[in-house]
Amino acid sequence: QVQLVESGGGLVQPGGSLRLSCATSGFTFSSYAMSWYRQAPEKERELVAAITRAGDSTTYADSVKGRFTISRDNTKNTVYLQMNSLKPEDTAVYYCHARRVINPRDYWGQGTQVTVSS
Numbered sequence: 652q653v654q655l656v657e658s659g660g661g662l663v664q665p666g667g668s669l670r671l672s673c674a675t676s677g678f679t680f681s682s683y684a685m686s687w688y689r690q691a692p693e694k695e696r697e698l699v700a701a702i703t704r705a706g707d708s709t710t711y712a713d714s715v716k717g718r719f720t721i722s723r724d725n726t727k728n729t730v731y732l733q734m735n736s737l738k739p740e741d742t743a744v745y746y747c748h749a750r751r752v753i754n755p756r757d758y759w760g761q762g763t764q765v766t767v768s769s
Contacts, residue, residue, distance in 0.1 A: 652676075652677050653675075653676070653677035653678050653758050654675065654676045654677055655673055655674075655675050655747045655748075655749060655758055655759065655760035655761075656673065656674045656675075656760060656761070657671060657672065657673050657745065657746070657747050657760045657761065657762060657763040658671070658672050658673075658674070658763060659671040659672050659763065660745060660763030660764045660765045661764075661765070661766070662766045662767075662768065663737055663765070663766070663767055664767070664768070664769050665737060665738060665739060665767055665768075666736060666737065667737050668733070668734060668735045668736075668737065669734045669737065669765060670731060670732070670733050670734070671687065671731065671732040671734065671745055671747075671763060671765075672729055672730075672731055673685070673687075673729060673730045673731075673732075673747030673760055674727075674728065674729050675728045675729065675730075675747075675749065675758075676728060678749065678758065680725060680728040680749075681704055681705075681725045682751055683704060683749040683750055683751050683758075684701060684702065684703055684704055684749075684750045684751075684752065685701070685702050685721075685730040685747070685748065685749055685750075686698060686699075686700065686701040686721075686747075686748040686749075686750065687699045687700050687730075687732045687745055687746070687747060687748070688745070688746045688748055689741075689743035689744065689745045689746065689765075690744050690746070690762075691740075691742060691743040691744075694743075696746070697712065698712060699711070699712050699715055699719065699732070700712070700715065700719055700720075700721035700732060701721065702721045702722065702723050702730065705725075706722065706723045706725070709721050714740075715734075715741075718734065718735050718736045718737075719732060719733065719734050719735070720732070720733040720735075721733075730747060732745070734765070737765075737767045739767045739768060740767075741765060741767050742765060742766050742767050742768070743764075743765060744762040744763065745762060745763050745764075745765050746759055746760055746761075746762045747759070747760035748760070
């Protein structure tokens with residue numbers, strides 16, 4: 652059974668930090684590129700950050716460059732999102748996504764709420 656379980660969300664003040672984790676099981680983690688998406692109320696889901704299968708390349712949305720860092724541990728089947736200098740506009744539900752390019756397949760986590768507010 653495939654599972655992607657996000658954790659680490661919560662309420663944080665502007666300028667604060669959070670570290671999201673996405674623990675996975677049920678598929679070959681190292682064969683999947685991993686991403687974090689977010690969706691704010693009444694907005695479309697958007698890509699925040701992505702990392703290749705080996706973790707040797709990353710991409711970021713312009714809005715989070717220099718503040719967020721995506722990483723993965725293929726020994727723990729887990730992907731992380733370190734979020735620093737958080738802003739109120741970062742408030743959203745954050746989703747973990749796994750994507751396999753060859754014989755395409757993808758999976759989503761259930762999401763974790765991040766709220767940035769004073």
